[in-house]
Amino acid sequence: xxxxxxxxxxxxxxxxxxxxxxxxxxxxxxxxxxxxxxxxxxxxxxxxxxxxxxxxxxxxxxxxxxxxxxxxxxxxxxxxxxxxxxxxxxxxxxxxxxxxxxxxxxxxxxxxxxxxxxxxxxxxxxxxxxxxxxxxxxxxxxxxxxxxxxxxxxxxxxxxxxxxxxxxxxxxxxxxxxxxxxxxxxxxxxxxxxxxxxxxxxxxxxxxxxxxxxxxxxxxxxxxxxxxxxxxxxxxxxxxxxxxxxxxxxxxxxxxxxxxxxxxxxxxxxxxxxxxxxxxxxxxxxxxxxxxxxxxxxxxxxxxxxxxxxxxxxxxxxxxxxxxxxxxxxxxxxxxxxxxxxxxxxxxxxxxxxxxxxxxxxxxxxxxxxxxxxxxxxxxxxxxxxxxxxxxxxxxxxxxxxxxxxxxxxxxxxxxxxxxxxxxxxxxxxxxxxxxxxxxxxxxxxxxxxxxxxxxxxxxxxxxxxxxxxxxxxxxxxxxxxxxxxxxxxxxxxxxxxxx
Numbered sequence: 001x002x003x004x005x006x007x008x009x010x011x012x013x014x015x016x017x018x019x020x021x022x023x024x025x026x027x028x029x030x031x032x033x034x035x036x037x038x039x040x041x042x043x044x045x046x047x048x049x050x051x052x053x054x055x056x057x058x059x060x061x062x063x064x065x066x067x068x069x070x071x072x073x074x075x076x077x078x079x080x081x082x083x084x085x086x087x088x089x090x091x092x093x094x095x096x097x098x099x100x101x102x103x104x105x106x107x108x109x110x111x112x113x114x115x116x117x118x119x120x121x122x123x124x125x126x127x128x129x130x131x132x133x134x135x136x137x138x139x140x141x142x143x144x145x146x147x148x149x150x151x152x153x154x155x156x157x158x159x160x161x162x163x164x165x166x167x168x169x170x171x172x173x174x175x176x177x178x179x180x181x182x183x184x185x186x187x188x189x190x191x192x193x194x195x196x197x198x199x200x201x202x203x204x205x206x207x208x209x210x211x212x213x214x215x216x217x218x219x220x221x222x223x224x225x226x227x228x229x230x231x232x233x234x235x236x237x238x239x240x241x242x243x244x245x246x247x248x249x250x251x252x253x254x255x256x257x258x259x260x261x262x263x264x265x266x267x268x269x270x271x272x273x274x275x276x277x278x279x280x281x282x283x284x285x286x287x288x289x290x291x292x293x294x295x296x297x298x299x300x301x302x303x304x305x306x307x308x309x310x311x312x313x314x315x316x317x318x319x320x321x322x323x324x325x326x327x328x329x330x331x332x333x334x335x336x337x338x339x340x341x342x343x344x345x346x347x348x349x350x351x352x353x354x355x356x357x358x359x360x361x362x363x364x365x366x367x368x369x370x371x372x373x374x375x376x377x378x379x380x381x382x383x384x385x386x387x388x389x390x391x392x393x394x395x396x397x398x399x400x401x402x403x404x405x406x407x408x409x410x411x412x413x414x415x416x417x418x419x420x421x422x423x424x425x426x427x428x429x430x431x432x433x434x435x436x437x438x439x440x441x442x443x444x445x446x447x448x449x450x451x452x453x454x455x456x457x458x459x460x461x462x463x464x465x466x467x468x469x470x471x472x473x474x475x476x477x478x479x480x481x482x483x484x485x486x487x488x489x490x491x492x493x494x495x496x497x498x499x500x
Contacts (some may be wrong), residue, residue: 068120073412088121223253291461293421332388357386361454367447
């Protein structure tokens with residue numbers, strides 16, 4: 001980067017203000033991914049549509065927000081993050097306005113797709129800029145930021161459905177989109193006025209990898225569409241993996257992504273640099289992040305079904321009964337960041353997290369209609385503590401496994417694999433619970449689904465982490481007065497890491 005001291009010289013109050021604006025951007029992306037779910041019945045009532053539209057209203061946002069993540073991440077490494085984030089925020093707000101003005105379901109779906117196209121920048125570039133502002137050489141600031149980011153993600157996951165329901169019932173569903181404007185405009189103003197522009201030393205040489213961008217976007221879009229169709233049950237029935245629409249989308253997406261490999265090898269400025277995937281540690285971290293999400297996502301989706309349909313609790317009570325999971329995630333994330341920055345090593349903490357996640361999910365195999373709620377709370381706490389390291393520890397490890405010049409691409413890769421992992425986890429869980437044959441999910445079916453899905457994925461995450469090399473995190477406490485080096489690992493370790 002051309003001015004490493006630009007961020008270092010920021011006054012504390014200005015750094016805090018910019019950080020809050022970045023977290024606000026990330027929160028908007030998280031919130032809008034979940035806010036529509038509970039408002040869907042009222043939206044359909046007002047502007048029309050049926051069950052088939054439900055899937056696409058959610059999928060449109062997922063597709064464009066996921067597909068754009070690696071593009072934003074790579075371009076931010078090549079051209080700088082600030083302007084890309086402001087541009088992405090502008091697209092997101094224009095999409096929000098279009099959603100609020102939509103008078104038909106097709107128009108709303110297209111507007112959601114536009115909104116997602118901008119949202120891809122908010123979480124990815126927001127996280128990368130938070131890391132720029134709070135490097136490991138500022139350990140206390142980084143610990144606070146990891147905690148704040150975990151709380152923001154959890155608030156988005158929990159607050160989104162709650163806010164969507166309240167607005168749809170008492171104010172009007174369009175306010176689920178109008179509310180983005182004041183927060184988004186305020187965050188954009190702070191970033192534009194208070195965050196210095198820091199760009200790479202020189203522009204990249206070579207033509208833009210247009211073919212790579214198109215292949216990546218099309219391949220991911222098809223694969224995610226297939227997973228979304230598989231994971232969304234209509235009238236209680238999910239399509240099979242051999243369903244023509246599901247199988248066709250998955251095979252088409254995989255074929256395009258396979259074609260991407262030789263294209264990226266020949267590109268002068270590839271959108272996905274092949275050299276990153278020759279790093280064993282980076283690849284292992286992406287794989288572990290994928291399986292962490294495969295294991296954790298079904299817990300948050302199927303346990304509410306258990307509390308409401310099996311135990312007879314209300315939706316509000318069901319949300320409260322999930323609090324141990326959310327508390328565990330927050331504590332796990334904060335403890336991970338603190339331990340990593342205190343010890344300077346990340347691998348042991350990630351291994352402990354994968355172990356807790358595997359054990360916690362596998363224990364749900366004993367779930368029954370009469371299982372004490374105190375026991376389910378303990379198991380949810382263990383799952384949350386195990387999933388917590390994936391929120392902060394994997395991000396810290398991924399960002400320190402590569403050089404500073406590739407940090408945006410690495411952050412985007414981590415975010416994208418987690419999103420895909422969540423989609424795969426939901427699709428696999430729907431398949432498992434569908435084999436129970438019951439008209440409505442039973443306690444045994446839900447427990448077995450969570451246990452087999454989470455236990456298997458947790459073991460695979462553990463295996464991937466065992467293959468990585470530990471990453472020494474250079475902090476101010478370890479090297480007083482020394483700046484964080486652009487590569488976080490030594491040249492010898494990096495060279496060894498590239499060996500097959």
